[in-house]
Amino acid sequence: MAHGTSLQYEPVAEIGGGAYGTVYKARDTESGQFVALKSVRVQTDQNGLPISTVREVALLKRLEQFDHPNVVRLMDVCAIQRSDQETKVTLVFEHVDQDLKTYLERAPAAGLAPGRIKDLMRQLMCGLAFLHSNRVMHRDLKPENILVTSQGQVKLADFGLARIYSCHMALTPVVVTLWYRPPEVLLQSSYATPVDIWSTGCIFAEMFRRKPLLCGESEVDQLGKIFQVIGLPPEDEWPTDVTLSRKHFPSLLPRPITDFVPEINEKGAQLLLKMLTFDPLKRISALNALEHSYFQDEEPLT
Amino acid sequence: MTRAGFCDSKPLLDLHKKADERRAPLRTWSNACGPKDRWQPVEVEESRMAPVKMEPERRWERRLSAQTSEGIIMGFNEDSLMHTAADGCVEESVFLYPHGLQGIHSLQALVPSLLRHEVETALEKLDLAWDRVFAWDMFLDMMRTQTRNSLPNADLPRHFTDSTRSVLVDWLIQVHEMMHFQEETLYLAVHLLNRSLRQIKVTTVNLQLLGMVCLFLAAKKEECLLPEVSGLCYLMDHTYTSHQLLRMERKILLGLKFDLSYCPPLHFLLLLASIARSSAKVVWMARYLLELSLLEGQCVVFLPVQLAGAALCMSRQVLQDPLTPEGEAAWCLASSVHVGSETALLRIMHILASAAGKAHNRETCATFIKFSSPETMHVSRHPGLKNTAALLGICT
Numbered sequence: 001m002a003h004g005t006s007l008q009y010e011p012v013a014e015i016g017g018g019a020y021g022t023v024y025k026a027r028d029t030e031s032g033q034f035v036a037l038k039s040v041r042v043q044t045d046q047n048g049l050p051i052s053t054v055r056e057v058a059l060l061k062r063l064e065q066f067d068h069p070n071v072v073r074l075m076d077v078c079a080i081q082r083s084d085q086e087t088k089v090t091l092v093f094e095h096v097d098q099d100l101k102t103y104l105e106r107a108p109a110a111g112l113a114p115g116r117i118k119d120l121m122r123q124l125m126c127g128l129a130f131l132h133s134n135r136v137m138h139r140d141l142k143p144e145n146i147l148v149t150s151q152g153q154v155k156l157a158d159f160g161l162a163r164i165y166s167c168h169m170a171l172t173p174v175v176v177t178l179w180y181r182p183p184e185v186l187l188q189s190s191y192a193t194p195v196d197i198w199s200t201g202c203i204f205a206e207m208f209r210r211k212p213l214l215c216g217e218s219e220v221d222q223l224g225k226i227f228q229v230i231g232l233p234p235e236d237e238w239p240t241d242v243t244l245s246r247k248h249f250p251s252l253l254p255r256p257i258t259d260f261v262p263e264i265n266e267k268g269a270q271l272l273l274k275m276l277t278f279d280p281l282k283r284i285s286a287l288n289a290l291e292h293s294y295f296q297d298e299e300p301l302t
Numbered sequence: 303m304t305r306a307g308f309c310d311s312k313p314l315l316d317l318h319k320k321a322d323e324r325r326a327p328l329r330t331w332s333n334a335c336g337p338k339d340r341w342q343p344v345e346v347e348e349s350r351m352a353p354v355k356m357e358p359e360r361r362w363e364r365r366l367s368a369q370t371s372e373g374i375i376m377g378f379n380e381d382s383l384m385h386t387a388a389d390g391c392v393e394e395s396v397f398l399y400p401h402g403l404q405g406i407h408s409l410q411a412l413v414p415s416l417l418r419h420e421v422e423t424a425l426e427k428l429d430l431a432w433d434r435v436f437a438w439d440m441f442l443d444m445m446r447t448q449t450r451n452s453l454p455n456a457d458l459p460r461h462f463t464d465s466t467r468s469v470l471v472d473w474l475i476q477v478h479e480m481m482h483f484q485e486e487t488l489y490l491a492v493h494l495l496n497r498s499l500r501q502i503k504v505t506t507v508n509l510q511l512l513g514m515v516c517l518f519l520a521a522k523k524e525e526c527l528l529p530e531v532s533g534l535c536y537l538m539d540h541t542y543t544s545h546q547l548l549r550m551e552r553k554i555l556l557g558l559k560f561d562l563s564y565c566p567p568l569h570f571l572l573l574l575a576s577i578a579r580s581s582a583k584v585v586w587m588a589r590y591l592l593e594l595s596l597l598e599g600q601c602v603v604f605l606p607v608q609l610a611g612a613a614l615c616m617s618r619q620v621l622q623d624p625l626t627p628e629g630e631a632a633w634c635l636a637s638s639v640h641v642g643s644e645t646a647l648l649r650i651m652h653i654l655a656s657a658a659g660k661a662h663n664r665e666t667c668a669t670f671i672k673f674s675s676p677e678t679m680h681v682s683r684h685p686g687l688k689n690t691a692a693l694l695g696i697c698t
Contacts, residue, residue: 046531054519054560055523057560060560066443
């Protein structure tokens with residue numbers, strides 16, 4: 001591996017431009033397996049590889065040891081020095097052909113069976129609970145980085161990368177979708193693991209709707225769309241450390257969530273509302289969501 | 303992926319030892335917490351005490367299916383997570399097996415909720431868990447991941463001897479102290495050094511550089527403030543250029559595959575000491591002994607929790623704190639974490655005893671000096687440590 005990626009991994013195709021750089025599908029010439037190569041160029045100054053990169057990659061390696069079924073495998077890491085100022089770090093992940101976006105697009109006309117949605121959600125929550133209990137937040141959950149294998153196994157991808165890349169964002173023009181962003185991020189308030197729960201809530205709704213729940217065009221527009229669903233939060237829940245005032249938004253009452261997600265059952269709707277809670281401290285945690293009664297009763301998968 | 307399960311790599315139990323010795327903590331626990339008259343020493347067959355062959359554990363299955371699997375060190379079964387701290391299953395499980403504890407390798411069956419409660423409280427108090435909700439999970443992770451942190455054997459590559467290694471470690475201890483780094487950084491640095499020495503081809507000439515870069519990488523992982531590379535080169539008398547240092551950094555990262563995770567024995571020590579309600583002096587003494595273990599090449603084969611347990615155990619014996627029933631009960635609960643590794647603990651205590659006995663007149667005495675200060679309660683100068691023979695006596 002020390003000889004670099006080019007020898008062991010033979011690129012097959014470019015898969016997605018990704019917000020953070022090009023991702024390649026490649027063949028591992030040793031095992032014949034397909035892998036996904038994600039590279040990031042990091043600036044190396046007089047103090048070597050940046051702390052953030054060292055820590056994040058070490059964290060991904062540590063998570064890998066747990067072999068969690070709902071997290072994409074990190075198979076290898078390599079670092080090649082490009083010049084005195086630049087090192088290319090390549091992360092080699094297992095390759096899964098399909099993401100949740102395509103999975104939903106390919107779903108039969110009648111939509112996914114409620115039991116199938118429950119199964120996907122349970123796996124998604126298991127993966128998240130695992131990441132969160134290891135102090136990792138995803139920060140950029142969306143259908144594109146939730147992988148679904150042909151056996152219907154959910155695998156979270158691209159977690160933790162946000163932090164590796166964020167230091168080097170200036171290098172690439174980044175277009176990040178706002179649709180899965182929670183209010184605290186849109187308001188630029190402080191945030192933690194509840195951000196992922198919000199995104200998962202949006203994805204939960206999308207599994208029924210097969211189209212996104214909240215499609216804002218700017219931060220403010222996205223917030224407006226959110227309040228049309230959950231209503232404008234009370235004054236005392238509005239974060240104090242933000243510049244955008246609550247008065248900026250019209251006073252709206254929450255609408256029944258079934259107006260937006262008619263197919264959802266009662267318990268599902270309860271859970272969804274707990275995930276789409278404005279105040280991150282009141283939002284349900286991944287562990288608690290798994291205990292929710294929605295997951296207790298089984299429904300047919302097809 | 304192959305797992306460095308400790309069962310494959312080294313015997314956990316010395317089968318030549320008397321069965322009594324191996325059972326000691328179990329028995330004391332039972333004496334303290336259970337009804338005394340019920341306890342009957344059981345003749346346990348040798349084979350039964352042998353460690354169970356363990357499969358790589360998949361803890362996550364518990365959420366997908368409620369199946370129980372053989373736990374890693376002392377049989378933490380995952381279904382223990384289903385219990386809350388309040389359900390009184392401690393008594394229950396003891397009474398369920400009135401004929402002794404045959405075949406129970408599982409600590410979970412013995413002290414499920416009590417230990418869990420203590421661990422959660424301790425981790426929270428020590429600020430090692432960011433949220434109590436995750437504390438028990440985190441402890442199970444610590445127990446599990448540490449099995450990757452011991453090495454299969456103490457062999458060093460040719461050209462290197464244990465004494466070269468300890469000279470290097472001693473120097474790292476001095477640099478570490480000078481930099482005012484956290485203690486975790488030192489333990490991580492020495493761990494990275496131990497692994498690098500076995501993973502990377504390095505000449506004797508570059509040994510110091512290797513050690514320094516391990517400390518540098520440990521600092522990148524643990525510290526908020528990072529030393530300048532030029533400063534590190536200065537500390538090495540400019541024997542190496544900063545270019546060489548950075549090249550070594552990449553070499554180590556690749557050699558170790560960026561795997562810098564480590565569960566320092568220090569965390570186990572603080573955890574055990576907190577559960578055992580150890581006095582400040584006992585903790586300082588144990589920290590001293592634990593740091594001495596860094597200098598001993600043979601210690602790399604032991605699990606962090608075993609090193610910590612041995613250091614704490616020996617510290618208690620050296621200092622001979624007055625015994626109270628509460629203190630004994632707390633100690634028994636803490637040492638229940640070691641059920642099954644008593645022999646390893648004894649072996650470590652032997653190593654530590656001889657290290658402590660000669661620490662004051664060795665060339666490598668940075669740790670001795672560090673722990674002779676008033677802030678550390680002068681533990682390294684404690685008269686109880688002077689006599690190696692007597693020390694070895696307490697370990698048998």
